[in-house]
Amino acid sequence: MKRHIIGYLPIITLFLLGHDAAVAQPGHFKFTANTGENYAILIQAARLNGASLAVGDEVGAFTSSGLCVGATILADTTQIPLIAWADEPETPSVDGYANGDTIRFRFWDASQSLEIEARPDSFWAGNGTFGFGALARINMLFAIADLGLPSEVELVSPSAAAVIEADSVRFEWRKSGPEVDHYWFELAQDTNRIIIDSTLADTTKVVRQLLDRQIYSWRVKARNAAGWGTFSAPRQFRIDVGTGIHAASENIPREFSLSQNSPNPFNPSTTLRYDLPQQVEIKLMIFDMLGRHVRTLVEQRQQAGRYAVTWDGRNEQGQNVASGVFLYQLRVANPIKGGTGNFVQTRRMALIR
Secondary structure, three states: OOOOOOOOHHHHHHHHHHHOOOOOOOOOOOOOOOOOOEEEEEEEEEEEOOEEOOOOOEEEEEOOOOOEEEEEEOOOOEEEEEEEEEOOOOOOOOOOEOOOOEOEEEEEEOOOOEEEEEEEOOEEEOOOEOOOOOEEEEOOEEEOOOOOOOOOOOEEEOOOOEEEOOOOEEEEEOOOOOOOOEEEEEEEEOOEEEEEEEEEOOOEEEEOOOOOOEEEEEEEEEEEOOEEOOOOOOEEEEEOHHHHOEEEOOOOOOOOEEOOOEOOOEOOOEEEEEEEOOOEEEEEEEEEOOOOEEEEEEEEEEOOEEEEEEEOOEOOOOOEOOOEEEEEEEEEEOOOOOOOOOEEEEEEEEEOO
16 A cells, blocks of 8 residues: 655655756656655755766665665755655565665766765764655765775874984874875884774874883874775884983982973973982973863883973873963872972973964
């Protein structure tokens, strides 16, 4: 028995009348209409290789098995209405969609005689299957023709054979193409891959707490709709915290102290100095004036000595912080000498961009 869902038709009819009361029928995509139940689909925009489809191009709706169940020829490039038709159960052949089946789309570019699969960007109504809700409303359909794999990623920093004077490293690379949507980052120590992140949409990655006096290598590859490209050539660097955190073994200090930074005010970097009379676990941290954590510069056990650490005006994410007054604080956990409890000293510094 046929089921005519006439309540949905006025929605599409209004859009059709808004374009042209006599809409031309598709010439490329073929389907069986008026099979009974129907499903309204409204497409806000359709793009091929980043450009809008032209008037006269076609958009077709397909089942997961590849059967065209509805199509429209563009009379305008926005507000593209389309009606999909369900299977008629009283006929021996399958001539329409089944409720719950995934909706597939294809474009017909009349100027190039090109048929290509299209993908929905997002659904404002519906969930991407036939028959769900009153209608499907799609933000945008898009397709990319003749898309090759992404080109090899060009690494920026750290440079080859760089010596990093901190245990945190900000990795950067140049944007790859064509139409790249994700990057795959790998960091290895010797031959062991210790970090793999294939979810990056940006061209930066910050890694913290790397081991001192170790050699690491890193590489990146890019992904688009065609798949993953090849990895960049691996690039090595060395962590040498002792180069950036200088300890003077002569004249061992008699007490814990945190000196005023220099220069102050500063831009873009400043040096923080502190004294340790014994081997202890220390933290050197930076906060804003509201007490919010900005950066941890040092968190490790250190020998007795006088130390100097450089802050580059960046937060934990490797981003430049805005001008302002900041607090820097030295915390020493349970020093053996000089009494019990923790040693804590805080000073102010000013960054002027």
